Amino acid sequence: xxxVGLHLPTLSVQEGDNSIINCAYSNSASDYFIWYKxxxxxxxxxxxxxxxxxxxxxxxxxxxxxxxxxxxxxxxIAATQPGDSAVYFCAERNNAGGTSYGKLTFGQGTILTVxx
Amino acid sequence: xxxxxxxxxxxxxxxxxxxxVTCSQNMNHEYMSWYRQxxxxxxxxxxxxxxxxxxxxxxxxxxxxxxxxxxxNFPLILESPSPNQTSLYFCASSFVGNGNQxxxxxxxxxxxxx
Numbered sequence: 001x002x003x004v005g006l007h008l009p010t011l012s013v014q015e016g017d018n019s020i021i022n023c024a025y026s027n028s029a030s031d032y033f034i035w036y037k038x039x040x041x042x043x044x045x046x047x048x049x050x051x052x053x054x055x056x057x058x059x060x061x062x063x064x065x066x067x068x069x070x071x072x073x074x075x076x077i078a079a080t081q082p083g084d085s086a087v088y089f090c091a092e093r094n095n096a097g098g099t100s101y102g103k104l105t106f107g108q109g110t111i112l113t114v115x116x
Numbered sequence: 117x118x119x120x121x122x123x124x125x126x127x128x129x130x131x132x133x134x135x136x137v138t139c140s141q142n143m144n145h146e147y148m149s150w151y152r153q154x155x156x157x158x159x160x161x162x163x164x165x166x167x168x169x170x171x172x173x174x175x176x177x178x179x180x181x182x183x184x185x186x187x188x189n190f191p192l193i194l195e196s197p198s199p200n201q202t203s204l205y206f207c208a209s210s211f212v213g214n215g216n217q218x219x220x221x222x223x224x225x226x227x228x229x230x
Contacts, residue, residue, distance in 0.1 A: 041224075043208075044159070044221045045221070049218050103174065103175075104159075104219065105161075105175075106160075109158060
């Protein structure tokens, strides 16, 4: 979920387990959502996205679920590997009125640690 | 290789000394954007550009300028840097398309303003 203050939420899992990372987004008018992975010393890397007219989308080992009723987004990672260890961010776009095409609002991130 | 390239990667400078961080992308993306990342505040958008000669403010534009004279380049300019602009900066780009295009990020520029 979202963090408060300087301490990011953390999730520790064993290699091979499934991971679920949650995100509560802020704007009910948001129409597009993205999950990013950020490794130390690197920029955010795109994982998967979903539009607001969908409630589920699957990629390779990842699934994003969108619950617009409660403004909740989750990222599921199957068979988590040590290389999945990183900070994961959700981002939402509110383009109501078509004036904010590029305006992404990011969550503060969740630290995922995968133990061998 | 498709990428967003930022330079410099690290810079330590002093208050008031103008600096420019360059950003270049080789994917023919129309859209480019600058973010800053601070502990506890996450990624915040500074400026973005929908295409050449089209720029707009993000959430935290104060103290920054940008220009988009060419499609591939989107420099971030700090005319008179101050210590509160010490941060990690990311440039990103994407196609405009139907509006649902993920942004691709550079590897960041760490600025320290003394």
